[in-house]
Amino acid sequence: MDVAELAGVSQSAVSRTFAKEPTQSGVSSKTRAKVLQAAKTLGYRPNALARSLITNRSRIVALLFSYLDNPFYALALEKFCRSLQEVGYHALVFMMPDTLANVEETVSDLIQYQVDGIITASVELSSDICQYCLDQDIPIVMFNRTQDDPRLSSVTTDNVAGGRTAARYLIEGGHQRTSMLAGWEGASTNRDREFGFLAELAAQNVKLYDRVVGHFDLKHTEKATLELFDRPSSQRPDAVFVLNDYMAVTAMGIIRGRLGLRIPDDVSIFGFDDIPAAALPEYQLTTIRQPVDQMVAAAIRLLLQSVENSKAEPEQVRLAGRFCERQSCKRP
Amino acid sequence: MDVAELAGVSQSAVSRTFAKEPTQSGVSSKTRAKVLQAAKTLGYRPNALARSLITNRSRIVALLFSYLDNPFYALALEKFCRSLQEVGYHALVFMMPDTLANVEETVSDLIQYQVDGIITASVELSSDICQYCLDQDIPIVMFNRTQDDPRLSSVTTDNVAGGRTAARYLIEGGHQRTSMLAGWEGASTNRDREFGFLAELAAQNVKLYDRVVGHFDLKHTEKATLELFDRPSSQRPDAVFVLNDYMAVTAMGIIRGRLGLRIPDDVSIFGFDDIPAAALPEYQLTTIRQPVDQMVAAAIRLLLQSVENSKAEPEQVRLAGRFCERQSCKRP
DNA sequence: AACTATCACGCATACGTATGCGAAACGGAG
DNA sequence: CTCCGTTTCGCATACGTATGCGTGATAGTT
Numbered sequence: 001m002d003v004a005e006l007a008g009v010s011q012s013a014v015s016r017t018f019a020k021e022p023t024q025s026g027v028s029s030k031t032r033a034k035v036l037q038a039a040k041t042l043g044y045r046p047n048a049l050a051r052s053l054i055t056n057r058s059r060i061v062a063l064l065f066s067y068l069d070n071p072f073y074a075l076a077l078e079k080f081c082r083s084l085q086e087v088g089y090h091a092l093v094f095m096m097p098d099t100l101a102n103v104e105e106t107v108s109d110l111i112q113y114q115v116d117g118i119i120t121a122s123v124e125l126s127s128d129i130c131q132y133c134l135d136q137d138i139p140i141v142m143f144n145r146t147q148d149d150p151r152l153s154s155v156t157t158d159n160v161a162g163g164r165t166a167a168r169y170l171i172e173g174g175h176q177r178t179s180m181l182a183g184w185e186g187a188s189t190n191r192d193r194e195f196g197f198l199a200e201l202a203a204q205n206v207k208l209y210d211r212v213v214g215h216f217d218l219k220h221t222e223k224a225t226l227e228l229f230d231r232p233s234s235q236r237p238d239a240v241f242v243l244n245d246y247m248a249v250t251a252m253g254i255i256r257g258r259l260g261l262r263i264p265d266d267v268s269i270f271g272f273d274d275i276p277a278a279a280l281p282e283y284q285l286t287t288i289r290q291p292v293d294q295m296v297a298a299a300i301r302l303l304l305q306s307v308e309n310s311k312a313e314p315e316q317v318r319l320a321g322r323f324c325e326r327q328s329c330k331r332p
Numbered sequence: 333m334d335v336a337e338l339a340g341v342s343q344s345a346v347s348r349t350f351a352k353e354p355t356q357s358g359v360s361s362k363t364r365a366k367v368l369q370a371a372k373t374l375g376y377r378p379n380a381l382a383r384s385l386i387t388n389r390s391r392i393v394a395l396l397f398s399y400l401d402n403p404f405y406a407l408a409l410e411k412f413c414r415s416l417q418e419v420g421y422h423a424l425v426f427m428m429p430d431t432l433a434n435v436e437e438t439v440s441d442l443i444q445y446q447v448d449g450i451i452t453a454s455v456e457l458s459s460d461i462c463q464y465c466l467d468q469d470i471p472i473v474m475f476n477r478t479q480d481d482p483r484l485s486s487v488t489t490d491n492v493a494g495g496r497t498a499a500r501y502l503i504e505g506g507h508q509r510t511s512m513l514a515g516w517e518g519a520s521t522n523r524d525r526e527f528g529f530l531a532e533l534a535a536q537n538v539k540l541y542d543r544v545v546g547h548f549d550l551k552h553t554e555k556a557t558l559e560l561f562d563r564p565s566s567q568r569p570d571a572v573f574v575l576n577d578y579m580a581v582t583a584m585g586i587i588r589g590r591l592g593l594r595i596p597d598d599v600s601i602f603g604f605d606d607i608p609a610a611a612l613p614e615y616q617l618t619t620i621r622q623p624v625d626q627m628v629a630a631a632i633r634l635l636l637q638s639v640e641n642s643k644a645e646p647e648q649v650r651l652a653g654r655f656c657e658r659q660s661c662k663r664p
Numbered sequence: 665a666a667c668t669a670t671c672a673c674g675c676a677t678a679c680g681t682a683t684g685c686g687a688a689a690c691g692g693a694g
Numbered sequence: 695c696t697c698c699g700t701t702t703c704g705c706a707t708a709c710g711t712a713t714g715c716g717t718g719a720t721a722g723t724t
Contacts (some may be wrong), residue, residue: 011706015682028702048444049381049390050680053709058381060424060445067410069608074406078399082426085438090445092392094427106417112380112390113422141336206426218526242609257613276401276550280582281589282614295456342674347712360672382710385679 006294007031007038009196014039017038018046033072036320052114056168059089059120061303062110064120066096068218070246073121073216073277076143079296082120087117087304095125098274104129111138117291117303119143139306141299144290146188153306153314157321159272163196165323168285171201172332173268175239177209181224181251183216183243190216192242193272209237214247215239229261238267239329245271245287252283252328268329274322284327291319337364339370346371351377357593384446391421393635396441398428402548402578404622405453405606408475410452411628419636421448428455438463443470449635451475454519468494472639473631476622478520478648485638487631487645489520489653491604494620495528498573498602499620501534504583504664505600509541513556513583514550515575522548525575525604547577557583561591562661570599571661575608577603577619584615584660600661606654616659623651 003013009031017035019025027035038044052058068074081091094106097167107129110118116132121143125133130149133140136266142154170178180197183190185280199210214221229236242248248271254267255261263269271278274289296319306312325331336343341363349367351357359367371377382389393416400406413423422641424447426438439461449464457465462481463471474486491630496643501508512529532542542559547554561568574580580603587601588595595601604611606621628650638644657663 012683013702014694014702015680016703018667025682026702031702045444046438047385047446049446050385050709051709053680054682056709063425065410067411068400068406069403071401072401073401074400074409076399077406077409077425078397078427079342081425082429085426085429085441091425093395093413093423094411094417095410097414097417098503099453108377109417109422112377114379116498141683160371199374209591254614257616274522277609281585284589343711344674344713345672347710351712358672363672379710383712385681385710386712388679452694545690 003035003038003042003044004084006042009035009207015046015271021236022093023226030289031198034159045187053124054083055305058114058116060092060113060115061089061112062115062118063091063093064096064106064110064118064123065093066122067217068095069218070244070274072244072292074247075275076121076292076296079292080300083296086282087300089304100126105114105132107133111136116307118147119139119303124186124188124191137310139310139312141303141304141306142297143299144189146192151314152300154294155302155317156189156192156319157288157290157295158318159192159321160196160199162272162321163241164191164200165196165321166193166272167197167200167204167206169323169325169332170239170241170268170270171204171206173330174332175268175330177237177239178239178241179205179210179228179236180208181221181240181246181247182211182213182241183230185213187216197241216247217242218250221250222254226258227253229255229259236261236267237269240267241270243272244286245273245275247276248285248287248328249277249283252285253298263328267298270329274324278324279325286326286329287324292321294319335374336616337374339366341367347378348524358379362652363482371472380633388472389604389639390448392424392445392447393421394440394445394447394450395423395425396428396438396450396455397425398454400427401433401511401550402576403607404576404578404624408453408628414516414631415628415632419632420506421636435479439465443446444460448639451631451635453626454521456518456520469642471635471642471644473638475631476521478639479558480546483646485634485648487627487649488602488651489620489627490523490620490650491524491653492528492531494604494653495525495530495573496532497528497620497653498525498604499529499532499536499538501655501657501661501664502571502602503536503538503575504661505571506611506664507600507662508566509569510538510571510573511542511560511569512540513553513560513572513574513579514543514545517545519548529573538621546583547573548576548579550582553568553579553582554586557586558590561587561593568593568599571602572599573602575604577605577607577617580617580619580660581607581609581615584617595660596662602661605658610656610658618658619656620653621656622653655663 002016014028016025017032117139119141146154212224214224269287271287274287276287336346348357406468416423449471449475478486478597514654544556546556603617603619610617
């Protein structure tokens, strides 16, 4: 410890000077000043890695994402990073690789970095991995996704209720050929939104007209949209529930630009998420807003609470979505 | 070391078993097997933090971003994370706070985590900070931004050339009232694109009709756009060079939705970046593509090369942009 | 079988920090 | 001045890993 030497004190004094709270750290203001002075002239900063070695706390949180092209996730990531910084934590960000083998490797990687916890967004973990993390007392919080395992915490919007709202609104709008553009079938968001939508249709004795799958990505969404509308004009859907805004916005482009149809005159579009683009004049997309800020805050709260107290009970937080009525659907 | 005990070997043997390359690590395949077996039953993974303490290499890279609402940066971040993972590095992501004091604190934070290098995207660092990092042999690579300091590496697209191309194309299109929607005046991207644009206008003896500032964000862009068009219809701009696609797309929404003008019939819009939305049917935005993949690859190459060899010369890489002609401008 | 070159392995130490414990210094009251 | 309570400080140790060095084991050659 160079600094200790220059300041003429012991290494302990330096350590205590840079301890978390100046409260009762056991250094006189005199030595503290000496240390700070010496640190300044030497450009010294404590080594957070060495610290974690002792404290067994890295103050690093792993964030697992699949992709960032959907702005919903990009914004969530931004908020996660900012919020973590505010509470003195740091974000080690991983993008999920495609192959399963690489997933294992990625998780192994982040474990080696002694992260205090893991937040997964639009990702699911194999039960092996979950088991391992739980064994090692590494808390996991799933963001915008749920999994069967009741030992996992999660934060979601009430997707089932959102799906019901969409169905109710489209039925009230007097649509006759209500269809659905689904996302990726393995995702719980997709499952729940679809479930709520179909349940409400069934409750009102309405049959789903058609259903295609867009996999939550551009290419598939384009193909699915074209497929959905590839029929005589009198038999085309007059309403489409699209399982997220990112696909909805893409589909609107195809429907108007490629197929020359008007929205909502020829067909109504209902989305989910309320990404910023949904409010743009081009889209004016009627949708269900996910309260991103609250979701992020809740996820961090759950995670840190498990970090503090490793015996904290897992919690499944489900927040209410907010219906945003705009111009993309025929109104009741 | 639990594993060593269970395997009946020394801690050194364990360490050597998990060494980087199995080549000449000095463990017989027999003990290696014993160690791996023991590690498996105990769920052991080497501690990367402890390792960095010894090796003086954390294999962590800090990524500094200002925001992610511009998809250009969101995608860049995704690529950075993936590419770093591929070469065995990890991304510690920081979002720049607004106030300068917090910037210092943020940088101090990441230094404490012993990052091997820093990549800044749409961020500039005070010369104090740069000086400190250079003193500490922490390489810095600026992404999509340059700074005067010749000791800093950077990766950019040729923004001046891009600006010139835009000017040339708009002039050839026969526009009479060519204007500009600028971003944030402090940004080098903004400066260079603007410089190229104005230089070409001047070279062809054309005067800029008007200029407003959108600060690269939604709110200001909206206000600036309205201001730009707040005049009798015969005096409105008939072409606007918008300094990035994110603002261009926003402006197009306002121009069509709020002002009821047609693009390109009433006004031509020229962007910069070629974000995915630019290719959507709604926009069909004529723009200059930044080669994101190459830029990311170059940034990582520069950074790692400085990490390996701390005496590597800084390098300013400037890649060529690609003109993407679509439908948002009147054609020559 | 004997000698040597090679390899495998363990010992010890170092990295930079946190922290319990005893010693020392300090401060105040009598 | 003495005594005691409080504060400040340093010593020693621990965290989990990497690595130079010495020793013992192994294999290969004659």
